Amino acid sequence: MSAPFKFDLEASAPLGKDTATPADLAIRPRDRRFCRKARPVRWWLGNDPVATAWHNSLSVAFPVGESFFIEHVKAHREGVPPKLEAEIRAFVRQEINHTREHVAFNRYVTDAGYDISRVEQRLNEAVQVTRERPAIANLAASMALEHFTAIIARHTLTHLWQYGKAEPEVAELWRWHAVEEIEHKGVTYDTWLHATRDWTRFRRWWVKSLLMILAGRNFLKGRIQDTLDFLAQDGLTGWKWKWRVGLYLVGRPGVLRKIFPDWVAYFLPGFHPWKTDDRALIHLYDSEYADAVMPVEMEETVPAFRKAASAAA
Ligand SMILES: [Fe+2]
Numbered sequence: 639m640s641a642p643f644k645f646d647l648e649a650s651a652p653l654g655k656d657t658a659t660p661a662d663l664a665i666r667p668r669d670r671r672f673c674r675k676a677r678p679v680r681w682w683l684g685n686d687p688v689a690t691a692w693h694n695s696l697s698v699a700f701p702v703g704e705s706f707f708i709e710h711v712k713a714h715r716e717g718v719p720p721k722l723e724a725e726i727r728a729f730v731r732q733e734i735n736h737t738r739e740h741v742a743f744n745r746y747v748t749d750a751g752y753d754i755s756r757v758e759q760r761l762n763e764a765v766q767v768t769r770e771r772p773a774i775a776n777l778a779a780s781m782a783l784e785h786f787t788a789i790i791a792r793h794t795l796t797h798l799w800q801y802g803k804a805e806p807e808v809a810e811l812w813r814w815h816a817v818e819e820i821e822h823k824g825v826t827y828d829t830w831l832h833a834t835r836d837w838t839r840f841r842r843w844w845v846k847s848l849l850m851i852l853a854g855r856n857f858l859k860g861r862i863q864d865t866l867d868f869l870a871q872d873g874l875t876g877w878k879w880k881w882r883v884g885l886y887l888v889g890r891p892g893v894l895r896k897i898f899p900d901w902v903a904y905f906l907p908g909f910h911p912w913k914t915d916d917r918a919l920i921h922l923y924d925s926e927y928a929d930a931v932m933p934v935e936m937e938e939t940v941p942a943f944r945k946a947a948s949a950a951a
């Protein structure tokens with residue numbers, strides 16, 4: 639695990655009262671690797687084609703989406719306070735790791751027999767459309783999609799039972815990614831606050847709300863279309879399977895229904911991602927991971943210690 643970035647709080651110019659990012663937040667890129675040697679399982683999520691297709695559609699979108707976020711946050715980082723500058727560096731490192739791991743996982747999906755080329759083509763076409771827009775609109779779209787990612791991540795970490803029958807290594811990938819999405823959820827927002835510091839409150843609210851509606855609609859439309867694409871490759875088509883997708887997303891576990899209040903909160907005056915402090919979910923993951931790796935480290939270090947002690951005696 640990499641060391642957390644250290645922030646020089648004394649040197650940090652304030653972002654204003656709008657930011658709620660905790661002053662002592664440490665964004666910690668956890669350089670982990672998954673699914674390199676795992677045997678591909680087509681319906682890796684509990685033998686459920688719908689749950690698997692939904693997650694596959696998200697995963698194929700990550701490399702394109704995360705490159706987009708990195709590009710537009712970097713484009714607006716000039717002149718940001720040192721604390722935010724360090725957070726942006728950590729954010730970029732985390733997203734680069736996520737992209738690398740989802741590229742590996744997407745290979746797992748193709749090895750399981752799926753064709754992801756149509757999905758990738760649609761994503762690339764969607765990014766091409768954004769090239770015509772003002773840069774600040776793309777930062778607002780990144781911020782909106784990062785909010786989507788963070789609230790889906792929170793749902794992932796508070797509904798881990800849904801991965802109980804998943805392939806263990808794949809489930810670990812999703813948990814790791816969710817933890818880091820929560821950890822850096824304020825970065826695009828704070829970059830936006832800095833980039834629009836001279837705007838009126840209404841103009842800020844209007845542009846961020848408009849882009850949430852547009853980017854949110856495209857995000858959901860795209861992910862549902864891609865989910866149906868994966869299901870069609872399994873020969874599962876027609877209204878019955880559309881209904882099953884709807885039940886999965888809105889019924890049980892119902893990620894879209896459960897995240898809806900957090901999505902609406904984005905439009906309220908005074909919103910900031912860190913007004914919901916879910917660092918306990920990060921601490922739980924870090925402590926469980928430390929407990930899991932400790933016995934391995936002890937096995938490696940204790941015999942070496944004994945050998946050194948007996949040599950010294
Ligand atoms: Fe990510």
Ligand SMILES: [Fe+2]
Nearest residue numbers: 733784787819
């Ligand atoms: Fe992210």
